[in-house]
Every structure is written in C-alpha cells, then in structure tokens.
Amino acid sequence: xxxxxxxxxxxxxxxxxxxxxxxxxxxxxxxxxxxxxxxxxxxxxxxxxxxxxxxxxxxxxxxxxxxxxxxxxxxxxxxxxxxxxxxxxxxxxxxxxxxxxxxxxxxxxxxxxxxxxxxxxxxxxxxxxxxxxxxxxxxxxxxxxxxxxxxxxxxxxxxxxxxxxxxxxxxxxxxxxxxxxxxxxxxxxxxxxxxxxxxxxxxxxxxxxxx
Amino acid sequence: xxxxxxxxxxxxxxxxxxxxxxxxxxxxxxxxxxxxxxxxxxxxxxxxxxxxxxxxxxxxxxxxxxxxxxxxxxxxxxxxxxxxxxxxxxxxxxxxxxxxxxxxxxxxxxxxxxxxxxxxxxxxxxxxxxxxxxxxxxxxxxxxxxxxxxxxxxxxxxxxxxxxxxxxxxxxxxxxxxxxxxxxxxxxxxxxxxxxxxxxxxxxxxxxxxxxxxxxxxxxxxxxxxxxxxxxxxxxxxxxxxxxxxxxxxxxxxxxxxxxxxxxxxxxxxxxxxxxxxxxxxxxxxxxxxxxxxxxxxx
Numbered sequence: 328x329x330x331x332x333x334x335x336x337x338x339x340x341x342x343x344x345x346x347x348x349x350x351x352x353x354x355x356x357x358x359x360x361x362x363x364x365x366x367x368x369x370x371x372x373x374x375x376x377x378x379x380x381x382x383x384x385x386x387x388x389x390x391x392x393x394x395x396x397x398x399x400x401x402x403x404x405x406x407x408x409x410x411x412x413x414x415x416x417x418x419x420x421x422x423x424x425x426x427x428x429x430x431x432x433x434x435x436x437x438x439x440x441x442x443x444x445x446x447x448x449x450x451x452x453x454x455x456x457x458x459x460x461x462x463x464x465x466x467x468x469x470x471x472x473x474x475x476x477x478x479x480x481x482x483x484x485x486x487x488x489x490x491x492x493x494x495x496x497x498x499x500x501x502x503x504x505x506x507x508x509x510x511x512x513x514x515x516x517x518x519x520x521x522x523x524x525x526x527x528x529x530x531x532x533x534x535x536x537x538x
Numbered sequence: 539x540x541x542x543x544x545x546x547x548x549x550x551x552x553x554x555x556x557x558x559x560x561x562x563x564x565x566x567x568x569x570x571x572x573x574x575x576x577x578x579x580x581x582x583x584x585x586x587x588x589x590x591x592x593x594x595x596x597x598x599x600x601x602x603x604x605x606x607x608x609x610x611x612x613x614x615x616x617x618x619x620x621x622x623x624x625x626x627x628x629x630x631x632x633x634x635x636x637x638x639x640x641x642x643x644x645x646x647x648x649x650x651x652x653x654x655x656x657x658x659x660x661x662x663x664x665x666x667x668x669x670x671x672x673x674x675x676x677x678x679x680x681x682x683x684x685x686x687x688x689x690x691x692x693x694x695x696x697x698x699x700x701x702x703x704x705x706x707x708x709x710x711x712x713x714x715x716x717x718x719x720x721x722x723x724x725x726x727x728x729x730x731x732x733x734x735x736x737x738x739x740x741x742x743x744x745x746x747x748x749x750x751x752x753x754x755x756x757x758x759x760x761x762x763x764x765x766x767x768x769x770x771x772x773x774x775x776x777x778x779x780x781x782x783x784x785x786x787x788x789x790x791x792x793x794x795x796x797x798x799x800x801x802x803x804x805x806x807x808x809x810x811x812x813x814x815x816x817x818x819x820x821x822x823x824x825x826x827x828x829x830x831x832x833x834x835x836x837x
Contacts, residue, residue, distance in 0.1 A: 367828065401830045403611065403728040406644050419828045424836065437645050440704070440725030452722050457675065466675040481675060488678040488836050490634070502836055507674065518723060522647060
C-alpha cells in the first residue's frame with residue numbers, strides 16, 4: 328500500500344516536472360527576446376479584426392490537416408490574409424515562404440480594383456495575363472472551377488532568383504514556389520487566392536470547402 | 539525594446555533563467571528520489587537534459603537571420619513608394635546585397651522594388667542601380683543597370699503610372715526604369731516598405747551599412763500624385779523586422795528621425811540606417827517584428 332502510494336506520488340511528481348519543463352520551453356519559444364510577446368503575434372480570430380465590408384469565408388480545416396487552425400490574420404485596407412497551419416505562428420516572425428514550405432496555407436480575400444462581370448471574365452483575364460507575359464509567368468496556369476466559380480490554378484513549380492546585368496542573366500538560383508488557386512466568388516464579388524505547397528488537386532479541395 | 543545591447547542581456551537572462559531552472563529542477567529531483575522513488579532519478583534526468591537541449595535549440599533558432607525591413611500600413615489607397623538612398627562602402631567577399639524600397643501587392647503575392655545592389659566585379663564591391671521584382675506565378679529578378687561610386691545619393695521609386703492603373707514603373711539610379719503590368723484586378727499596393735538584406739549572415743564585421751532618407755508613400759488625388767512621408771499621421775501602423783537583433787553584430791536598422799533636431803522620440807521614421815557598427819540599434823517606435831510585410835521573393 329505504502330509502496331503503491333510512493334509510486335503514484337513519484338509518477339505525479341514526474342508528470343508535474345515534465346509539465347513545468349514543457350511550459351517553460353514553450354514560454355521561451357514565444358519570447359524572442361522581449362517580455363511582451365503578444366505584440367509580435369497577429370490576431371487569430373476573425374472576431375478580433377474590424378469588419379472588411381465583405382464576408383470572410385473559411386475552409387473546412389479537415390481539408391488542410393487534422394490539427395490545422397487559423398493561426399494568424401493580417402488585414403490591410405482592402406484585403407485580408409488568413410494563415411492556417413498545424414503549428415504555432417506566435418510570434419509571427421518566420422518568412423511567408425518558409426511557413427508555406429512547412430505546410431502553412433495562405434488564403435487571401437479581397438475586392439478587385441475593377442468591376443468584374445462574373446467569374447468567367449475573371450478567369451479569362453487571369454489566363455490572358457499568363458499568356459501575354461511568358462517572360463514573367465513560368466507556372467503552368469490552368470483554368471479551374473470551384474463550386475461553380477471560375478478561376479485559375481497551378482501546381483507547385485521550380486522558380487528561380489536571377490541577377491541580370493542590363494538584361495543579361497549572370498546568376499540564377501533555383502527556389503521552390505508553391506501551388507495556387509485563384510477564383511472569383513460571383514455572389515459576393517470577392518477574389519480568393521489560396522497558396523500552399525501542395526498538389527493542385529489538394530488546394531482545390533481546400534478551395535471547394537470554403538463556405 | 540530591441541537595442542542589441544538589450545538583446546545580449548536577454549540572452550544572458552535566458553541562459554541564467556535556464557540555469558536557475560536546472561538548479562530548481564535538480565532540487566525537486568533530489569527530493570523526489572530520496573523521499574519516494576530512487577529509480578525515477580535516471581528517467582527524470584533524461585527528461586531534463588532533453589528539455590534543456592530543446593530549450594536552447596529554440597533560443598538559437600530564433601536568433602538567426604540576415605534581413606532588416608520596414609513596412610507601413612497606409613490609410614489611403616497606396617500607389618507609390620520612394621526613398622533617397624546614400625551608398626556606403628561595404629566589405630564584401632562573396633554573395634550580394636540588396637537595398638530597395640518596395641510595394642507589396644498582396645492581392646497576387648507580388649512585389650516591385652527599386653534601389654541598389656552590391657556584388658563583386660573583379661574582386662571589388664561594385665554598386666549598381668537595382669530594380670527588383672517577384673511576381674506570383676513567375677520568378678524573382680534583380681535587374682541591375684548602371685554602376686555608381688560610394689557616397690552617391692539618388693532617389694529610387696516605384697509609382698503607379700496613372701490613377702487606377704495596374705501598371706507600375708520602377709526608377710532607380712541614372713534614371714534606369716522598368717515598367718511592370720500586374721493583373722488587371724490589381725490597381726493599388728497593400729504595403730510600402732524598405733529593406734536591406736544579405737544572402738548570408740556575417741557576424742564579425744559590418745557588411746551591410748547603408749542609408750535611406752525621405753521615405754515616402756504616394757496616392758493619386760484626382761490626376762496628381764500626393765506624396766507623404768512614412769511619418770505622416772495617415773501611416774497608422776508601421777512594422778520593422780530584423781531577422782537577428784539578439785547578437786551584437788546582427789544586421790539591423792536604426793530609426794533616425796527622432797534624432798534630428800526638434801524630433802520627438804514618439805516620431806515614426808523616414809530615415810533609416812542599416813547594418814552593425816555604424817548603427818547598432820533598431821529603435822522601432824512600433825516594434826512589431828513581423829515578416830508579413832517583407833517583400834515577396836528572396837535575396
């Protein structure tokens with residue numbers, strides 16, 4: 328009986344110790360040198376940001392990953408960016424490219440700068456842009472449809488960072504570029520741009536779950 | 539705050555904190571092992587060691603980087619950015635450096651920038667006018683044109699070519715320009731900023747000094763351009779980002795506006811210096827160290 332009690336207390340002590348160590352380590356992760364880490368973190372709830380004047384629809388988290396959550400919201404004047412991931416983004420101090428390579432999803436929602444008749448016009452403009460700028464666009468831009476809305480998408484591709492002296496390329500470094508789905512919601516007049524380091528088919532599933 | 543000296547203190551504090559934590563936990567283990575279950579000492583020690591290593595790793599991970607950037611959020615429609623660069627001599631043995639003002643277009647995850655670039659030509663650091671771009675679905679370009687001597691000051695800007703247009707013109711040293719046509723639905727920018735960056739982190743000397751003044755953002759008022767300093771009250775939020783300011787020789791920025799005669803400590807900034815040695819603090823008025831408004835693309 329006494330031995331059993333000692334064992335139980337020992338286990339409780341061990342668990343408590345692990346908890347203390349874990350909490351301390353996590354606290355350090357959230358403190359990159361300052362005592363007030365919250366200012367380095369973006370809001371992570373839609374209720375914490377001012378209204379954008381258009382609906383902000385979210386994806387089904389299950390299409391992203393079992394532990395995915397809305398981790399950070401960056402809001403500009405006419406645009407909102409939602410970052411989903413299964414890892415913490417607080418503090419928000421890692422490059423966007425790095426976060427996306429690690430599995431984060433960027434969903435950007437905004438009103439276009441011009442009036443669009445419908446998603447078909449949007450799709451045509453996006454395809455035409457890629458076609459008329461072959462010296463700039465190297466992704467294979469394809470027409471897609473998301474819940475009846477037309478748009479475009481492309482697979483992740485190998486991009487590059489180049490240095491050109493008076494137009495002559497003198498240096499080129501390969502860099503990975505994510506896949507993208509862009510579509511226009513005919514009902515509320517917003518553009519959704521979803522960026523992820525995933526096959527186009529997976530990004531489409533995320534896009535189709537946006538309600 | 540984020541003075542590098544304070545940064546050092548933070549590290550020391552955190553190491554001290556870890557040592558105190560270790561001491562405290564050892565006391566607990568000692569108590570547990572003697573009082574209840576001696577056989578638990580070994581696994582407890584193992585857990586402690588692993589946790590300490592993990593803790594130190596996260597601290598080291600957070601302290602790496604080589605980029606200094608300022609971005610501002612504007613209340614107006616944002617159609618332009620500019621800055622007066624002064625080229626300072628740097629020590630360079632390999633790689634290159636970028637210094638540019640930029641507009642971000644978050645609608646399509648793209649950036650256009652203008653400033654200067656440093657690389658090695660015949661073993662000597664050479665300073666070029668730079669136009670930078672990172673276009674969604676495309677790639678990152680550093681277009682360099684005309685060389686310049688150190689000490690040169692020049693205005694670099696990126697400006698929407700006409701009100702409501704999706705065309706943006708970047709102009710750098712010697713009047714070299716490049717015009718970009720974005721998607722038809724992108725008719726304004728979302729971020730104005732300035733960045734200095736290196737492809738690698740060099741810790742022993744200042745290899746990234748530079749200076750930019752009169753940082754401004756622009757919007758169209760009817761048919762005319764209206765320029766405002768980053769210090770304008772309509773700049774309702776500014777963010778700085780220094781990828782490593784916890785070590786003495788990190789590559790960082792310093793806000794200089796409030797150092798001017800008559801300046802107030804509460805002023806935001808329109809003058810910045812980059813790099814250690816010359817400038818050793820980043821006196822961010824609003825110290826939101828977020829990469830959200832870094833330019834898209836890479837060095």
